[in-house]
Amino acid sequence: MDYVYGPGKNHLFVPGPVNIPEPSGTGAWESALTNTLSPGDRTVSFLIGQFSLLWIDQQQRLNFNVDVVESEWGQGANLDILAEKLAADHSHTIKAICIVHNETATGVTNNLATVRKLLDHYRHPALLLVDGVSSICALDFRMDEWGVDVALTGSQKALSLPTGLGIVCASPKALEASKSAKSVRVFFDWNDYLKFYKLGTFWPYTPSIQLLYGLRAAVDLIFEEGLDNVIARHTRMGKATRLAVEAWGLKNCTQKEEWYSDTVTAVLVPPYIDSAEIVKRAWKRYNMSLGLGLNKVAGKVFRIGHLGNLNELQLLGCLAGVEMILKDVGYPVKLGSGVAAACAYLQNNIPMIPSRI
Amino acid sequence: MDYVYGPGKNHLFVPGPVNIPEPSGTGAWESALTNTLSPGDRTVSFLIGQFSLLWIDQQQRLNFNVDVVESEWGQGANLDILAEKLAADHSHTIKAICIVHNETATGVTNNLATVRKLLDHYRHPALLLVDGVSSICALDFRMDEWGVDVALTGSQKALSLPTGLGIVCASPKALEASKSAKSVRVFFDWNDYLKFYKLGTFWPYTPSIQLLYGLRAAVDLIFEEGLDNVIARHTRMGKATRLAVEAWGLKNCTQKEEWYSDTVTAVLVPPYIDSAEIVKRAWKRYNMSLGLGLNKVAGKVFRIGHLGNLNELQLLGCLAGVEMILKDVGYPVKLGSGVAAACAYLQNNIPMIPSRI
Amino acid sequence: MDYVYGPGKNHLFVPGPVNIPEPSGTGAWESALTNTLSPGDRTVSFLIGQFSLLWIDQQQRLNFNVDVVESEWGQGANLDILAEKLAADHSHTIKAICIVHNETATGVTNNLATVRKLLDHYRHPALLLVDGVSSICALDFRMDEWGVDVALTGSQKALSLPTGLGIVCASPKALEASKSAKSVRVFFDWNDYLKFYKLGTFWPYTPSIQLLYGLRAAVDLIFEEGLDNVIARHTRMGKATRLAVEAWGLKNCTQKEEWYSDTVTAVLVPPYIDSAEIVKRAWKRYNMSLGLGLNKVAGKVFRIGHLGNLNELQLLGCLAGVEMILKDVGYPVKLGSGVAAACAYLQNNIPMIPSRI
Amino acid sequence: MDYVYGPGKNHLFVPGPVNIPEPSGTGAWESALTNTLSPGDRTVSFLIGQFSLLWIDQQQRLNFNVDVVESEWGQGANLDILAEKLAADHSHTIKAICIVHNETATGVTNNLATVRKLLDHYRHPALLLVDGVSSICALDFRMDEWGVDVALTGSQKALSLPTGLGIVCASPKALEASKSAKSVRVFFDWNDYLKFYKLGTFWPYTPSIQLLYGLRAAVDLIFEEGLDNVIARHTRMGKATRLAVEAWGLKNCTQKEEWYSDTVTAVLVPPYIDSAEIVKRAWKRYNMSLGLGLNKVAGKVFRIGHLGNLNELQLLGCLAGVEMILKDVGYPVKLGSGVAAACAYLQNNIPMIPSRI
Incomplete structure (x- = not known):
């Protein structure tokens, strides 16, 4: 410093926010993965730069069966190969597609609309997990239209808040998946959040109150600008x-x-x-x-x-x-x-x- | 709110910091456990109030073999039973003693010096993992003298900072244990921290810079008061x-x-x-x-x-x-x-x- | 410090705000006096404690003819003597009544309603200048009902802002008086404020922007509480x-x-x-x-x-x-x-x- | 706003700090003038732009005898005329030279070293009053070397603080002059400041504490940069x-x-x-x-x-x-x-x- x-x-x-070699969002990644998948589950994951690489590393260390689709750094996710894999996967062994919307290391934005089209075309039920760390609130991002199942970002990027919040948004399908996902998790377990949410006390443990107020203000500023x-x-x-x-x-x-x-x-x-x-x-x-x-x-x-x-x-x-x-x-x-x-x-x-x- | x-x-x-029914420190607990223990490892853990209960729940969900020593709420950890268990554990199946220094739910402070004495008396190698959430920087706490292997606290207690930092301190013995601990972990993995610490870039992913500055100031205030x-x-x-x-x-x-x-x-x-x-x-x-x-x-x-x-x-x-x-x-x-x-x-x-x- | x-x-x-022996409001006093009075003008001023004493000292140093009505410290302004003076002043030599609403040195609140009643009773045109430093926004204060001509306070009292703003409120009668008042003044001259107010640029010189925002917030808090x-x-x-x-x-x-x-x-x-x-x-x-x-x-x-x-x-x-x-x-x-x-x-x-x- | x-x-x-048509420093000007001069005193003052114009206006309204030396806007103070006036002023009727170091309206910096040289050359005892509002802490300014008697600035310029402090620095000669200066003043009276300074309570009325702490920090930053x-x-x-x-x-x-x-x-x-x-x-x-x-x-x-x-x-x-x-x-x-x-x-x-x- x-x-x-x-x-x-x-x-x-x-x-x-700071000139360091690796991403935040690490906790949010782990939250997205462990709540929706079980050890051994097959994921298709695109390696196009340092941050997608790190996410893949996490997936491997969490014992998923990661089917890595690599591109030259400077290119986007190879969606032709995704199409092939989806076409061949008649038994639906692919449980999730893991993709960064914007690869921060190379300045590459992937086309999520196409990913969704492919999934729909092959009527494939795989979950779509999206790292939106350097995209959400800055690039066009359409959770519902693109059928994103888990979208995640951090407080310190386009929201312009201090570091400290990993923000994870799950679709009904992702929530359903969390009921049977067998990955071991406690700190990141969505069930604890949902339980306390329903109780009306909202948080399973002390949240970062000051960042929640900050998030309210950040979102207000975005709405004010439009x-x-x-x-x-x-x-x-x-x-x-x-x-x-x-x-x-x-x-x-x-x-x-x-x-x-x-x-x-x-x-x-x-x-x-x-x-x-x-x-x-x-x-x-x-x-x-x-x-x-x-x-x-x-x-x-x-x-x-x-x-x-x-x-x-x-x-x-x-x-x-x-x-x-x-x-x-x-x-x-x-x-x-x-x-x-x-x-x-x-x-x-x-x-x-x-x-x- | x-x-x-x-x-x-x-x-x-x-x-x-806020009137909610459960603890922070949850992440710090998970960090302490998953970095030092493997699934199935036996822990001795004292149930004396709501926060020790929640830690035990976490231990169970993380698939440890938790040997619970329960006391009436309002009493401290039953160290006589600990003594018996240690005495009987010739094969050293107990891998860790998990104890809260101060149970926040009942206002009970446990005697850590006695725990250490017992471990020494029976020459037992179990790790001593201590939740110091509502004690460190407020009560007398002696990591070295009491041979604490992992001590943990949160920013929002005696340090008087906002919520957001879980602080975990490991002994050389705990660091050694982390090399063979088989619990799955990525976000909390000490090895990533140690790797980047040695590289001189210090953090495996973006830390909460503002709270690190806050921690520096909080510690300065404590030193100023003495x-x-x-x-x-x-x-x-x-x-x-x-x-x-x-x-x-x-x-x-x-x-x-x-x-x-x-x-x-x-x-x-x-x-x-x-x-x-x-x-x-x-x-x-x-x-x-x-x-x-x-x-x-x-x-x-x-x-x-x-x-x-x-x-x-x-x-x-x-x-x-x-x-x-x-x-x-x-x-x-x-x-x-x-x-x-x-x-x-x-x-x-x-x-x-x-x-x- | x-x-x-x-x-x-x-x-x-x-x-x-701080433990010092004398008041703020000094500038506001000077603003009230120099904009409404000419050197040699007779004022009736009540000496009931340290702060009224200091205001009287200022009046004397600004070359007004101060008719001091003294009470024992711990008593309020002697309004019987005021009545006598007003009754005797057929030629209206008294140009202003200067009174602190609340004498901060002795904890004495004067009855301004009675002062107004006396002025009305004797149909006396003297201006009523009120130091409301430790009263306005805390005690019942009625500028219109009591016919106060200049009311003044500071940011650092009941408004709970930092020191730095002297707040002066003038009645139409006081503004009229300012047109003929001959006291030398530039920094405090109301005419400069009025001129720029009418121009739409509001301030004759750089104001304390941060305290104006603070004042807006302070007043909002008061309105929120009621x-x-x-x-x-x-x-x-x-x-x-x-x-x-x-x-x-x-x-x-x-x-x-x-x-x-x-x-x-x-x-x-x-x-x-x-x-x-x-x-x-x-x-x-x-x-x-x-x-x-x-x-x-x-x-x-x-x-x-x-x-x-x-x-x-x-x-x-x-x-x-x-x-x-x-x-x-x-x-x-x-x-x-x-x-x-x-x-x-x-x-x-x-x-x-x-x-x- | x-x-x-x-x-x-x-x-x-x-x-x-803000886009308004007139200067701060107005109070500091008045403090400098009223503490060192008596009504009717002759000042030599240079009109080279809007801010020097406003200071001259203040001098006139405070009843000094202002000898205005005008230049085309875009030029500096005409020091040849100053030389003539000093040369001719055998009886020392000129009591003060009033000059802005930097005229903010036209971007003109006057040569104060030359002014001092002229005063010394003609052995003239006039006070040298300098408006350093947009110069001090940004331009080379030498109070002692140039024999400046009163230097003034505001918190919101090169000090980069919020508006609210007028800072006035007086030479021993200026302090001596204040003992006999007959201008009416109370709020700005240096004697009150000196009295409380000697008492050890420092301020005659509540100062803007937060800006004094800010000033300490601002000066520290300047010293840190050098x-x-x-x-x-x-x-x-x-x-x-x-x-x-x-x-x-x-x-x-x-x-x-x-x-x-x-x-x-x-x-x-x-x-x-x-x-x-x-x-x-x-x-x-x-x-x-x-x-x-x-x-x-x-x-x-x-x-x-x-x-x-x-x-x-x-x-x-x-x-x-x-x-x-x-x-x-x-x-x-x-x-x-x-x-x-x-x-x-x-x-x-x-x-x-x-x-x-």
Whole structure:
């Protein structure tokens, strides 16, 4: 931790609250899995980056039979293979599809609507478990329409609260599954929650009261801005960031437009540059927190998070900072180029602030 | 929750942060057990009140072989039976002794020094797992001297922080045990913590940063007051409360002086009074939160918590309020009697505030 | 200032925010006077304690012709003499009556309704300037009904905000007077405020934004409780305090019931006790702030403030503390006696909390 | 006030806390003047912008004999005329020189060292009263070296505290002058402060305790960064802003480099643009607060404040925003041009953060 004071605000452009190599949401993952599945159950799980990898690791350690579908990092979940597996699974051995909506390590957004279409097409009863950590309240997310059975997120992402709450939402089908799921669980057991909910005392043990009040306030802020406007704002910031990356002559780690993420952009650097050096300089000289490249993309990408309680001028300050750093590390960027590209787009697309019209 | 404003401060005299029927520390319990034990392992666990009951329930649900030693509620752990069990356990089938230091439901403090003496006497290698939720940082607690293998507490008790941190401290012996413990665990797995600790990034997933800063500040405050002074203050407040109870002509739920708790006092009411009515009136008329009687002692006791960031005049205001409530519900208390008894003791025992001498 | 930490809350029972010998409201006084009066103007001003004394001192230093009506400290404003002066003042040389509604130094509340009656009876046009620092939002105060021309208070009293706002409210008659008042003023000049108010930019210079938001919130809290309930609560706490004082066998500095203050009680101590010693011990041993006796009553009284965001159990904690201190300094008080007297009254008079019924 | 929520942080780039047409510091001005001067005393005062104008207005209303030295707005104080006046004033009728160090309305910094040199050269005993509202703790300011007799500022500028404190610092010579100064004053009277300071109770009436603690913390932060580093940071941000203005093809309101301000830049817009429209659009679309042009330069300049707790990337976000707005209002700016110019300078000049090296 950095206790020592610097002037002004730290420029936090990580896709999460602190610059550490692994995700929160770990408890929420475990809650989703142990309440709906039994040891030995087959899950289909997509490995497309560090966070899906960690979830898969958890599934394996919890003794599920994990059928891993791997893609190159920078690609989305391979849904063709999912289709094949579903088509072949006549006896319904697949109990759950585990998928991250947005892979925070590579800036890849998976298409959940297609997942649902495939499940429906093959009339497959598998549960759909979705990690929405870096998507819910920032990207378009439709629990009912997409038939998501368990959706989970954390307080510290798009909700813009402090860390501490894992939020898990279960469909009636998931609740039903929890009655027969044999995974050992106590702290995470939904039954305890449901029991106390019905009793009217709500919590099986002392909850984080201050974060529950915070959640109430966070949701109020989202409703005040309008959820559609919140999503549109993230769309704008994702687009503006990608235009800047293009103007710098750099590549997006995400290989196709269909997977572009509006909450985090992973930027590929040329081979002669160590992306960790960029993150280090951002922190040491410009008081800016960028995201490191993790695991397979370590040294190859740096990440700009653009989610949560953030607006366009803050993002532009970040982009200007990145330009200076690129130059610092020897990349021949034209100063102002990314900012100009982002501004050209934003200038015509930022709406008036309704309360100030 | 009570969103509606009332003048002045709520008088919080529960033995925890909110008036709910069950404990926090649940996650810390699970962390202690799953990291040190394997399914089927035999534990000796003492049932002396609602919180030890819940821990035992967890142990059973986690598939341990729980050897329950039950006492009447209001008594401490029966250490004679422990002695017998240890004496008989030549093959060391007992893997852990699970004991609450202070049973919050009945205001009973167990004698951990004696537990250690017994283990040493019989040269028994069982781990000593201690729930210190309502004791650590308020009562005398000696991890090393008493050979405690896992000590646990929560942020919201004597540390006077918001809810959200379960704090678990393991001895070298417990860490060694975690290497072979076969209980399934991921979120709570100490190995992940140790791995990232060694890496220098410290946390396997996003921690509750704000509570870690809070913990630093809370510990600083305790050091500033002096841990011995903190404990002495709790001793004073426990003694003052018991003197008031005696002056009211009421009985302490705790049956012997050796078990008196200096962090919570459970007061027995006469059979013609429902103790829940006392708690309800405290809340509805006097803006004071007292603790309910739980389970076996429901309706029979109400609890005065006197731990954490609390001083004597606050306690006296609480005692005065209890007197009015006792009168409200038809108990023939002499107004001022409990306060007078507490004052007579406190007047001669409250030390000068060192910085103001 | 006392930077060093002590456990629990400081028990703040001063009639203001900090234990200093003089009032805030000084700026508000000057604003009221310089905007309505010209140098040499005759004021009638009542000297009944330290705060009215200081206001008179200010009036003299601002070059008004102050006609001082002095009472013994512990008595209210002598309105018989006011009647005589008004009756004799055929040529209306008296331009303003300056009176504190509640003299914080002695716990005396003046009868403003009578002052208005006298002014009306003699058809006297003098302005009525009222210091409501320790009354407004705690005692019954009727600006329109009593024809008050300037009412003033501070943020840090019954509004329970931090220090920093002097609040001045002027009648149309006072605003009219400000047009011809010749006292030199710039910072306090109402004309600048009115000018910017009309322009729609509201403030002639940067206001204390955070306290304006605080004021909005403070007023909302008062409305939520209900202003009548706020006043009734202060009435209860004043009465409870006086019953305790009586039970201790001590005298109220306020000589007649008609002047009893429900926001502060000044307690006379026997000649063999130095009241400053009581205040000192409260601070040094019990972490409680009581008010000193000031000027003529220094050493003779100590003051219990009971105004603002305060409730009954907090007051009872204070009274219990005072009992211990009285005993500490050698006064033969029966411990519990004052608390019992207060409780006997409060038990039957504290209403249910409406939101919790 | 704008109660309605918008995402992200408001971009506050006014040269003060809120977008209002007049200064704080009004009370501090009055304190400086009334404690050192008597009615009728001659002051030499420089009119170079709206804030010096307002101070002059106050001096006149307080009945001093103000000798106004006017410059075109955009120029600094005319010190040649000061030299003439001092040279001619053999009988020392000039009692005080009143000068703003930094005129916030035009972004002009006056040369105080020269003022002192002139006073010394002519051996003139006039007091030197300096408004340091938008300079102290941001620009190089040397009270002793420059022989400043009264220096004043407010909490809400470079100290980055909330509004509410006027801070006045007096030299021994100023304190001596206060003994004979005949201006009427009570609330602002230094003698009351000195009296209570000597008594050890420090304040003549309740101070704004929370802001005094805040001041302690603010000064600690400045010392932690290092005052020289704070000043260097402001120098960098002033320079970066001016480079951006130049790149946009716009003129600085400040006519000569010697007067350039490192805390606020007033930017002249072409005649066909209303600068108020720029400020309005910044607020309504980009959630950014810029400073209006005031009085003589209304509609002609907009102002970028760059003082206080602010760093370079925040400034770059502001500059990017200004570029979009310039384009919005029809000025043919090349997007990215100003940001690029600022970045080219900053990239080579921002130092490493010492605690992170």
